[in-house]
Every structure is written in structure tokens, then in C-alpha cells.
Amino acid sequence: MNKIKIAEGVYWVGAIDWNARSLHGDNYVTHHGTTYNAYLIMDEKITLVDTVHGQFVDEMMARIKEVVDPDKIDYVVCNHIEPDHSGALPAVMKIIPQAKVICTLRAKDGLLKHYFSNWNFLTVKTDDEISIGKKTLRFIEASMLHWPDTMFTYIKEDALLLPNDAFGQHFASSQRFADEVEESIVIDEAAKYYANILMPFGQLVIKKIEEIQKSGIQIETIAPSHGLIWRKNHEKIISAYLRWAKGEAKKRVLVIYESMWRSTEKMATAIVQGIQDGDIEAVLYKISATDHSDIIKEVLEAKAILIGSPTVNNGVLPNIAPLLDDLKGLRPKDKIAFAFGSYGWGGGAVKTVEEKFKQAGMTIFEPGLTAKWVPDADELKKCHELGKRIAAEVKK
Numbered sequence: 542m543n544k545i546k547i548a549e550g551v552y553w554v555g556a557i558d559w560n561a562r563s564l565h566g567d568n569y570v571t572h573h574g575t576t577y578n579a580y581l582i583m584d585e586k587i588t589l590v591d592t593v594h595g596q597f598v599d600e601m602m603a604r605i606k607e608v609v610d611p612d613k614i615d616y617v618v619c620n621h622i623e624p625d626h627s628g629a630l631p632a633v634m635k636i637i638p639q640a641k642v643i644c645t646l647r648a649k650d651g652l653l654k655h656y657f658s659n660w661n662f663l664t665v666k667t668d669d670e671i672s673i674g675k676k677t678l679r680f681i682e683a684s685m686l687h688w689p690d691t692m693f694t695y696i697k698e699d700a701l702l703l704p705n706d707a708f709g710q711h712f713a714s715s716q717r718f719a720d721e722v723e724e725s726i727v728i729d730e731a732a733k734y735y736a737n738i739l740m741p742f743g744q745l746v747i748k749k750i751e752e753i754q755k756s757g758i759q760i761e762t763i764a765p766s767h768g769l770i771w772r773k774n775h776e777k778i779i780s781a782y783l784r785w786a787k788g789e790a791k792k793r794v795l796v797i798y799e800s801m802w803r804s805t806e807k808m809a810t811a812i813v814q815g816i817q818d819g820d821i822e823a824v825l826y827k828i829s830a831t832d833h834s835d836i837i838k839e840v841l842e843a844k845a846i847l848i849g850s851p852t853v854n855n856g857v858l859p860n861i862a863p864l865l866d867d868l869k870g871l872r873p874k875d876k877i878a879f880a881f882g883s884y885g886w887g888g889g890a891v892k893t894v895e896e897k898f899k900q901a902g903m904t905i906f907e908p909g910l911t912a913k914w915v916p917d918a919d920e921l922k923k924c925h926e927l928g929k930r931i932a933a934e935v936k937k
Contacts, residue, residue: 543607544604544607544608545604545717545880547580547701547762547770548696548699548762549695550583550584550675550676551580551581551583551698551699552580552581552583552604553580553604553699553717553764553770554580554581554589554602554604554605555576555578555579555580555593555601555604555696555766556579556581556593556597556601556604556610557574557576557600557713557714558574558575558576558577558592558594558597558713559574559713559812560574561574561575561711561713562574563723564625564711565638565737568737568833568834569737569738569834570832570833570834570835571711572832573711573712573713573714573730574711574712574713575711575712575713575767575768576712576713576714576767576768577592577593577594577597577601577625577766577767578591578593578764578766578767578768578770579591579592579593579601579624579766580764581604581605581608581609581614582673582676582678582696583608583609583675584673584674584675584676585640585674585675585717586615586616586617586673586674587609587613587614587615587616587631588614588615588616588617588618588673588678589605589616589617589618589672590618590694591618591619591620591621591626591627591703591766592617592619592626592627592628592630592633592701593625593626593627593628593629594624594625594626594628594629595624595628595629595631595809597629597630598628598629598630598632598633599904601629602633602636611636611637612636612637614633614637614640614873614905615640615641615673615727616640616641616642616643616663616671616673617630617633617634617637617641617642617643617790618642618643618678618694618703619642619643619644619652620647620692620693620694620703620704620705620766621648621688621690621691621692621705621706621766622644622651622652622655622688622690622823623688623706623922624647624655625767626705626706626766626844627652627655627656628654628812629677630656631644631656631658634658634660638660638661639661640660640661640876641661641662641663642660642661642662643662643663643664643665643671643678643680644662644663644664644665644690644692644901645664645665645666645680645682645690645691645692646664646666647684647689647690648664648690648691648692649662649664650690651688651690653934654736661898662812664667665680665692666680666682667680667681667682667692668680668681668779669934671705672770675698676697676698676699677696677697678694678695678696678697678699679694679695679696679758680692680693680694680695681693681694681695681749681753682754683704683705683707683749684719684745685742685745686706686707686739686742686745686746686749687706687738687739687742690719691705691706692705693705693707694807695758696768699762700758700759700760700762700898701760701762701763701764701794702758702760702762702763702764703765703766704763704765704766704893705765705766706730706738706739706765706766706767707739707746707749707780707782708763708765708771708779708782709731709733709734709751709765709766709767709768710727710730710731710734710765710767710768710769711730711733711734711767711768712726712730712767712768712769714769716753716769716779717770718770718771718772718773719769719770719772719774719778720765720771720772720773720774721769722769724774724777727768727769728777728778728781729838730768731768731778731781732781732785732838732841732916733834733835733837733838734767734768734841734890735781735782735785735841736785736836736837736840736841736871737834737837740785740837740871740873741870741871741872743785743786743787743788743874743907744786746782746783746785746786746861747783747786747787750779750782750783750786755897755927760775760779761775762775763775763778763779764844779819780892783896785841786874787874788873788875789873790841790842790843790844791822791842791843791844792821792822792844792935792936793821793822793823793824793842793843793844793845794816794821794822794823794824794843794844794845794846794847794931794932794935795823795824795826795836795839795840795843795845795846795847795914796809796812796813796816796823796824796825796847796849797826797828797836797846797847797848797849797864798825798827798828798848798849798850798881798882799827799828799850799851799857799858799860799861799894799906800824800827800849800851800854800883801851802851802915803881804851804883804912804914804915805849805850805851805881805883806827806914806919807915807921808849808881808882808883808910808912808916808920808924809825809849810825810850811848811916811921811922811924811925811926811928812826812847812881812924812925812927812931813819814925814926814928815924815925815926815927815928815929815930815931815932816928816929816932817928817932818925818928818929818932819928819929819930819931819932819936820932820936821931821932821934821936823928823937824839824843828841828861828864833863833864833867836864837867837871840868840871840873840876841873843876844875844876844877844935845876845877845878845879845906845931845934846868846873846876846877846878846879846903846936847878847879847880847881847931848861848879848880848881848894849880849881849882849892850882850890850893850894851882851883851884851890852882852883852884852885852887852888852889853889853890854889855887855888855889856889856890856893857882857890857893857894858890861894865893865894865897865936866897866903868897868898868903869897869900869901871901872901872902873901873903874902875904876903876904877903877904877906877931877935878895878898878901878903878905879899879905879906879907879909879910879931880894880895880898880909880910880930881909881910881911881924882894882907882909882911882912883911883912883913883914883915883916884911884912884913884914885913885914888911890909891909891911892909894909895908895909895915906930906931906934907930910923910924910927911925
């Protein structure tokens with residue numbers, strides 16, 4: 542294996558998961574696989590920052606051995622206890638039981654409950670520093686970005702930020718740096734990652750970035766624990782995070798629907814045509830034909846979210862319900878919302894969707910639109926006109 546240097550004396554020793562196609566209980570589809578990034582710092586005190594998913598421990602250890610005998614590692618920093626980052630920790634600590642595990646107090650509690658091993662812990666908090674020789678490690682607690690235990694590790698002398706899950710992407714590649722891959726691909730994967738993992742914590746994201754900026758910390762490289770490393774273009778991902786956290790969106794309308802006998806589909810198509818005739822971009826997704834996590838990514842970038850479902854058992858179709866629950870949990874910021882759908886002998890779907898919109902903190906544009914059985918020409922005209930009104934609202 543070729544040693545991959547991130548900075549002087551700092552090496553990437555992670556693992557590439559080319560075959561991963563879903564994570565988080567299959568709720569996040571990873572079309573391009575992922576990486577589990579770990580970093581080895583060579584100094585008077587040799588330090589490993591984060592580990593990898595447990596099944597990739599041999600790959601990580603092989604990379605470490607290219608740089609140093611693993612027995613010589615003094616510190617293991619655990620920025621986040623989730624098993625895709627800490628899963629290899631028990632195997633590592635069997636090799637280096639004398640090493641200190643550096644983490645937050647909450648992380649210590651979590652590691653004890655995950656692995657039932659009382660290692661030699663050293664707990665840290667924001668602004669604590671540890672000299673490991675020529676380099677200094679500074680720690681920044683980042684609770685709820687995206688677990689309570691999370692922290693960032695900063696190497697002062699290299700202006701290198703190791704923020705674990707922040708600024709990452711699920712993306713397997715032979716390249717290690719974001720500037721080696723087409724920028725639009727990396728930003729798109731970063732947006733999907735933010736939307737599905739960090740969207741509910743927008744205010745915390747803003748607060749943490751502003752806190753770091755005010756502290757005077759200089760950043761030249763951001764090395765997250767998933768995906769590619771930001772070096773020449775790290776300002777772009779910070780700017781993108783601030784934009785997403787503030788709820789800034791494109792002038793785009795996202796129309797999501799499901800249909801049994803194409804009645805709701807006809808309504809969705811007419812609405813999209815009205816939006817387009819109003820000179821605003823529209824994106825149409827049938828939920829059964831689209832990966833759930835891809836739709837959530839589109840929610841992040843759209844100003845208006847329209848959801849349509851026929852009525853079944855006085856509510857929505859079953860495959861629409863998980864999306865509505867996700868919106869309630871993710872609480873996308875500053876979104877216009879609208880519900881529509883067909884029904885037969887009784888309604889209920891539109892009311893259900895609108896209630897979820899309210900719980901998600903979204904602004905309902907106007908009362909929902911329904912059509913009994915199959916929409917006729919007049920009802921489709923109303924759908925088209927509705928699309929034009931939505932477009933006019935988005936233009937504002």
C-alpha cells in the first residue's frame with residue numbers, strides 16, 4: 542500500500558467500502574459506497590484519530606503498518622462513538638492496551654456501554670489541548686453534530702480540522718482529496734449527507750462554525766471521517782454548510798407523489814406543468830421509483846415541497862408515510878408546503894399530509910387540492926393553475 546500523507550507527519554489510514562449500498566438501517570442509500578477515514582499522527586506521542594467499521598480493521602491495520610509498528614501508538618482519539626467509526630476500537634485496543642483513549646465524557650459513557658471495556662480513558666472538553674511533541678491537539682465539543690458525544694480534533698500546527706461526521710460524504714473513490722474529483726459530484730454527495738444526517742441541527746451547525754471562526758482557528762484542510770478530504774477547496778464546503786443550515790434554497794419546486802390508478806399522478810403532472818409554465822424549475826418524483834434518501838437531498842435544495850397521495854384507510858399510502866415522518870423529524874427550514882391527492886368514497890390523505898407539514902414547521906401555501914376518482918378537465922386545470930401560483934410564490 543502507498544502511504545497517503547495529509548500533512549507533514551499525518552497519514553490517512555482508513556478503509557474504502559466499495560460495496561456499501563445502504564447505511565443507518567437501510568434508510569440511507571449509498572450509490573457510490575463510502576469510506577471510513579482514520580488518521581495517524583506521527584510525533585513523539587503517536588496518535589490514531591478515529592478507527593473504522595469493525596469489518597475493515599485489517600485494512601486499517603495494514604495501512605498503519607506501512608507507517609509504524611502499531612504497538613507504538615500512544616493515543617487513540619475517538620471523536621464519535623458510532624460503530625462505523627469506533628467498531629474497530631476493541632480490536633485495536635487488544636493490540637495496544639497501554640494506549641490512552643481520548644474522548645468526551647459522553648463518549649466515554651457511550652464506549653463503555655457499546656464495548657464493555659474499561660480502557661485507559663482521558664476525557665477532554667472544548668479548548669483542552671494536548672501536546673504530542675511538535676504538534677498540538679486541540680479539542681472542540683460538537684454535541685449533536687450529530688450525536689451527543691461528538692467532538693472535533695484540530696491540529697494547530699497543520700491548520701488541520703478532523704471533524705468526524707461533519708463535512709463528509711458517502712463516496713468511495715481511489716482519490717482521497719475532494720479537488721481530485723469533479724466538484725459538482727462531491728458537493729452533491731455532501732448535500733445528500735447534510736440533508737439526511739445534519740438537517741435537524743442547522744442552528745447548531747451555524748453556532749459551531751461561528752464559534753470556530755471567532756476563536757481565531759485557522760483552517761487549511763478539513764479531513765472528515767467519511768468521503769473525500771477538503772484541502773484546496775475547504776472554504777466551499779463551509780460556505781455550503783452555512784447556506785444549508787440557514788435554509789437558503791434554489792428557486793425550485795419539488796413535487797413528490799404516489800398513485801394507485803394514476804389519478805394522483807395526473808394531478809402531479811398537471812401541477813408540474815403549471816410550475817414550469819410559471820418559469821420555475823420543477824422536479825417530479827414518484828416515491829416508489831426513487832430512493833428515500835435521494836428525495837431528502839432534494840428537499841434541502843428546494844424552496845417548495847408538494848406531496849400528493851390518494852386516500853387509503855382515511856390516510857396516505859403506506860410508502861408516503863415514512864417520508865412524512867422524516868420531514869417531521871428533519872424539520873427543513875423555510876419551506877413552502879402543499880398537499881394534493883385523489884380519493885374515492887372518502888378523503889383523508891390531504892389532511893394527513895397537511896398535519897405532518899405543520900408538525901415539520903413548514904408553511905402551508907393554501908388548503909390542499911383534491912379530486913374524486915379520476916380528475917376531469919376542470920380539475921386538471923385547477924392543478925395547472927395551482928402550479929402557476931406556486932411558481933409565483935417561489936419567485937418572491
